[in-house]
């Protein structure tokens with residue numbers, strides 16, 4: 001089954017709709033009510049769990065941890081007022097630009 005990036009757009013809308021709702025029934029509402037520092041901490045923890053699974057070569061666990069990272073990144077975007085469209089636009093702007101060429105074109109400081 002193919003799944004495209006629209007699942008992230010839908011998840012963003014759900015998380016956004018949870019802002020200010022009852023934290024006892026929504027994990028997103030609970031996290032958003034705890035503030036930017038806590039949200040950033042949770043994102044960092046999930047990212048570390050993700051890289052541990054990658055380094056250990058545990059593919060199945062890496063899939064689950066990757067989903068956790070994406071969910072917590074979306075909570076971070078909602079908290080910061082960033083929309084998925086802004087991120088998709090930045091990715092599109094970079095399409096076709098090699099990372100090696102981009103780095104070589106940076107002014108030397």
Ligand SMILES: N=c1c2ncn([C@@H]3O[C@H](COP(=O)(O)OP(=O)(O)OP(=O)(O)O)[C@@H](O)[C@H]3O)c2ncn1[C@@H]1O[C@H](COP(=O)(O)O)[C@@H](O)[C@H]1O
Nearest residue numbers: 011014015018025026027028029030031042067068071072
């Ligand atoms: N994708 C997710 C998702 N991934 C992970 N999690 C939750 O993230 C939590 C992570 O657990 P942790 O113990 O690490 O975090 P914590 O409970 O904050 O622990 P502490 O920091 O307090 O120690 C778990 O409760 C997971 O269920 C998610 N919760 C929600 N979603 C999506 O968000 C939608 C809205 O969820 P609610 O906001 O809960 O309605 C859901 O329908 C899902 O699509």
